[in-house]
Amino acid sequence: MSDKVRWGILSTAKIGTKQVIPAMQKAANCEIAAICSRSLENAQSTADELGVDKAYGSYDELLADSEIDAIYNPLPNHMHVDWSIAALKAGKHVLCEKPLGLTAADAQRLVDAAASHPELKVMEAFMYRHHPQWQKAKEVVDSGALGQLRTIDCTFSYFNLDGGNIRNQKELGGGSLMDIGCYPISLSRFIFGTEPNRVLGSIDIDPDFQIDRLASVVMDFPAGTSTFTCSTQMVPYQRVNIFGTEGRFEIEIPFNAPIDRPCKAWLQTATGTETLEFPVCSQYTIQGELFANAILKNTPVPTPLSDAIGNMKTIEAIFTSAEQNAWVSL
DSSP: OOSSEEEEEESOOHIIIIIIHHHHTTOTTEEEEEEEOSSHHHHHHHHHHHTOSEEESSHHHHHTOTTOOEEEEOSOGGGHHHHHHHHHHTTOEEEEESSSSSSHHHHHHHHHHHHTOTTSOEEEEOGGGGSHHHHHHHHHHHHTTTSSEEEEEEEEEEEOOOTTSGGGOGGGTOSHIIIIIHHHHHHHHHHHTSOOSEEEEEEEEOTTTOSEEEEEEEEEETTEEEEEEEESEEEEEEEEEEEESSOEEEESSSSSOOSSSOEEEEEEETTEEEEEEEOSOOHHHHHHHHHHHHHHHTOOOSSOHHHHHHHHHHHHHHHHHHHHTSOEEO
16 A cells, blocks of 8 residues: 555535545545545536546445545445445445444444454544544543543534434434534543443424434543533534533533634633643544554554444433433443
């Protein structure tokens, strides 16, 4: 293999065309070589727009291309597992959008397939975790600068009433927990460095779409708690606060980190509150570079697939908790 990973993009999904592909084209070790769609015309126009050499009119055609090393899979949630497995069978490394599957059992099918192809790298694309602001948050907590970690508080919301949007289609894996609630769950497990013991969830179901349009959750960890609210029908907002016995770390834009200005965080300790600024960067570029590096150097991916299974099990436990109106142990 050369010093660059040659990528094929499975579909012309907006997350890919608007954010991930342009960012990965800036990665020194990545080359976006091909893109596909169920319509060749759509694939070709997108390829022309993004400066991608090859366009295919089906997913299978792209997977059959021997000049593609890795696949980025931004398909709708219900298509993540099957097409990622198909990519592995075609000998491609896979970076799959979150959530990995519709359920933990669904995601486990991909984990099992990956285990039978140990020469190939597979990772869930939780891009936020690679951003310097989150690497700093983890470093601050682990250093003891906040004292003993006690609780994390998070809000993540946007407003979307479009019935044609996959986020509002239950059978396609829509709803607030699957789309954005997965972030507070992931970051809490990342910062605490362990799985929650139990969860308590309150969920509001949209009467028309039947998706969870709002979820408020408490996660009980061995060392403390994490609380969050996520919603697909609320004023757009996102913020994270990490509290310890001696300090606090707050991230201004924790998930959709801007690429046109520095990101901000605040570190509050006994000596005062310090404003931290992180240089302009793209978490998608960093994610692409890290994953490509794992391929080129044959090293472990930054986030193992077991992490994706842990996140899915927590999401399922929250749904169960809301149905039973009780704490659910994991």
